[in-house]
Amino acid sequence: MISPEGTVSFWEYLGSRRERLVFETWQHASMVFQTVLVALVLGVLIGVAVYRSARLSAFATSAAGVFFTVPSLALLGLLITPLGLGVAPSVVALTLYSLLPIVRNTVVGLAGVDRTLVDAARGIGMTRAAILLRIELPLAWPVILTGARVSTQLAMGIGAIAAYVNGPGLGEQIFSGLARLGGANAINMTLAGTLGIVLLALLFDGCFVLIGRLTTPRGIRV
Amino acid sequence: MSEARSDPPPGGATAAGPPAADDSRGIELINVTKRYPGQRTPAVDDVTMTIPGGEIVVLLGPSGSGKTTMMRLINRLIEPTSGKIIVAGRDTLGLNPTELRRHIGYVIQNAGLFPHMTVATNVGLVPQMLKWDRDRIAARVDELLELVDMDPATFRGRYPRELSGGQQQRVGVARALAADPPAMLMDEPFGALDPITREHLQDSLLRLQEELGKTIVFVTHDIDEALKLGDRIAILDEGSRIAQYATPKEILLDPADAYVEQFVSGGQMMRLLQVSRVADVPLQSVPEAAPRDDAADVLARIRAGKTGFGIVLDERRRPVRWIHPEDLDGVTGPIGTRGMATATPIRARSTLQQALERLIQIEHDWVPVVGPRDVYQGTVTLGTLQNALREMKDRGRVRRRGTADA
Numbered sequence: 042m043i044s045p046e047g048t049v050s051f052w053e054y055l056g057s058r059r060e061r062l063v064f065e066t067w068q069h070a071s072m073v074f075q076t077v078l079v080a081l082v083l084g085v086l087i088g089v090a091v092y093r094s095a096r097l098s099a100f101a102t103s104a105a106g107v108f109f110t111v112p113s114l115a116l117l118g119l120l121i122t123p124l125g126l127g128v129a130p131s132v133v134a135l136t137l138y139s140l141l142p143i144v145r146n147t148v149v150g151l152a153g154v155d156r157t158l159v160d161a162a163r164g165i166g167m168t169r170a171a172i173l174l175r176i177e178l179p180l181a182w183p184v185i186l187t188g189a190r191v192s193t194q195l196a197m198g199i200g201a202i203a204a205y206v207n208g209p210g211l212g213e214q215i216f217s218g219l220a221r222l223g224g225a226n227a228i229n230m231t232l233a234g235t236l237g238i239v240l241l242a243l244l245f246d247g248c249f250v251l252i253g254r255l256t257t258p259r260g261i262r263v
Numbered sequence: 264m265s266e267a268r269s270d271p272p273p274g275g276a277t278a279a280g281p282p283a284a285d286d287s288r289g290i291e292l293i294n295v296t297k298r299y300p301g302q303r304t305p306a307v308d309d310v311t312m313t314i315p316g317g318e319i320v321v322l323l324g325p326s327g328s329g330k331t332t333m334m335r336l337i338n339r340l341i342e343p344t345s346g347k348i349i350v351a352g353r354d355t356l357g358l359n360p361t362e363l364r365r366h367i368g369y370v371i372q373n374a375g376l377f378p379h380m381t382v383a384t385n386v387g388l389v390p391q392m393l394k395w396d397r398d399r400i401a402a403r404v405d406e407l408l409e410l411v412d413m414d415p416a417t418f419r420g421r422y423p424r425e426l427s428g429g430q431q432q433r434v435g436v437a438r439a440l441a442a443d444p445p446a447m448l449m450d451e452p453f454g455a456l457d458p459i460t461r462e463h464l465q466d467s468l469l470r471l472q473e474e475l476g477k478t479i480v481f482v483t484h485d486i487d488e489a490l491k492l493g494d495r496i497a498i499l500d501e502g503s504r505i506a507q508y509a510t511p512k513e514i515l516l517d518p519a520d521a522y523v524e525q526f527v528s529g530g531q532m533m534r535l536l537q538v539s540r541v542a543d544v545p546l547q548s549v550p551e552a553a554p555r556d557d558a559a560d561v562l563a564r565i566r567a568g569k570t571g572f573g574i575v576l577d578e579r580r581r582p583v584r585w586i587h588p589e590d591l592d593g594v595t596g597p598i599g600t601r602g603m604a605t606a607t608p609i610r611a612r613s614t615l616q617q618a619l620e621r622l623i624q625i626e627h628d629w630v631p632v633v634g635p636r637d638v639y640q641g642t643v644t645l646g647t648l649q650n651a652l653r654e655m656k657d658r659g660r661v662r663r664r665g666t667a668d669a
Binding site: 157158160161162163164165166167168171176179180258259260261 | 363381
């Protein structure tokens with residue numbers, strides 16, 4: 042895997058490993074996108090299920106918070122036993138980490154909807170489901186989206202550690218580099234992995250700004 | 264009640280007879296009680312009340328009197344503990360609550376418009392839930408915006424935050440009227456508006472009501488608002504005890520107890536002027552004439568009358584001129600355009616206060632009164648108003664003595 046010619050410049054390294062780097066970048070992006078998407082669906086469902094009870098809300102937020110206190114390396118390691126190596130433990134761990142900001146923001150967003158508006162919606166004869174789908178979720182959406190944005194940044198970074206369990210993505214570059222620190226191209230590998238993740242993070246963040254503008258109704262845009 | 268306001272709505276079922284149509288649109292509360300768990304006294308305690316169809320009934324009381332609770336029982340935003348509520352002839356407890364609410368307009372303080380929806384979407388919500396087709400909803404939205412004095416082209420695409428408080432509340436009323444419900448509940452709708460806007464919207468509501476004849480339950484803690492808007496007022500004490508349920512005039516002239524008296528005390532006569540309408544007082548009759556009438560006939564009519572002059576009406580019976588015997592000296596044939604132009608008439612549905620202001624401002628002692636389509640109904644002077652007020656006061660006093668004896 043390491044080129045026998047010894048250390049080359051960073052640009053030469055990028056050129057020589059282009060195909061592999063593009064593939065790993067794509068893997069990383071795809072992994073983060075999918076885990077955040079799953080976390081978004083799960084997180085909003087959990088948020089919707091608990092937001093009307095103060096006790097359940099507190100429980101859901103702190104339960105999601107518990108995962109946060111587990112170091113990512115430890116969580117990944119623990120997941121090897123039930124799930125083995127590779128994609129499965131990486132995706133599960135990332136989804137669990139992504140849940141917290143989304144659940145918390147969904148609960149906060151839904152609880153922050155003006156109660157008089159919900160009263161007005163009931164008063165004109167909207168059903169519970171219609172109130173949730175047409176009034177509460179659209180009004181809470183900007184807050185939920187902010188949660189998803191935080192989750193994405195989180196998943197970007199933690200996703201690199203997935204390489205520890207042979208997970209997909211740019212983490213492989215970083216781990217390989219760190220493993221041969223002092224050896225040929227070690228710095229190049231680590232740098233390529235790190236910069237790739239930073240660039241992806243910026244790209245995703247840009248996408249969130251765009252999604253935010255496109256999906257927030259004009260009447261509540263700030 | 265003024266004649267103008269108890270008239271059936273235009274296009275109403277005249278064949279079936281207005282009283283029957285009115286009854287079917289009314290609301291009835293029968294022995295309604297609402298008890299919250301953990302509270303010793305019920306919020307609403309065994310209330311029985313009939314709200315006649317096509318009238319504005321105001322629930323008036325301080326906060327904590329249960330007036331809002333009582334209103335919310337009607338569309339089942341709050342479920343009664345016991346009792347029965349009938350809206351437009353149907354027992355509400357036998358209906359699906361969301362279905363029921365779609366057929367009762369609901370207006371709250373600050374309008375409660377949904378900020379992420381345009382004015383058109385907000386107004387069209389109920390028709391949309393009732394599965395109207397898109398064109399019908401669009402047409403209805405425009406019609407309703409016109410009705411509340413907002414230009415559809417300008418406002419239908421706007422968002423609530425782009426409107427003033429008064430405009431938002433107009434849209435709120437339009438939304439409540441969207442599916443043409445027989446009844447409407449209004450919970451302090453104008454409470455958060457500045458006094459000028461509030462006054463303006465109150466006038467608009469009265470004008471609208473004249474046209475639509477809805478059964479309206481209106482909650483407020485403002486006695487002046489209650490007197491101005493209410494065909495009837497229910498003054499509520501704690502536990503929704505109805506201290507008095509009567510017309511504004513009866514409440515002013517004949518308060519049922521000390522509690523009601525404390526509510527209306529101060530400026531009773533001035534308030535009486537505000538709640539009484541010109542149509543309620545006996546008008547002066549003046550000999551009438553038409554431009555084509557013969558001068559000699561008219562002169563004879565004037566001489567027969569007590570006023571010493573007559574009034575000339577045009578072919579649609581609108582007042583145009585006063586005519587005095589001097590104007591007819593030596594005239595033969597039709598009277599034509601002789602005489603002196605009358606002052607701008609007072610409308611029969613104006614309050615006595617408005618009439619009084621007019622009489623003080625203008626030079627004439629006599630002012631004609633007109634009803635719908637400017638048709639002449641009679642004439643008022645300062646003396647007419649004075650007599651009417653004195654009579655009302657006397658009647659109130661007699662009644663109070665009567666109730667005190669009993």
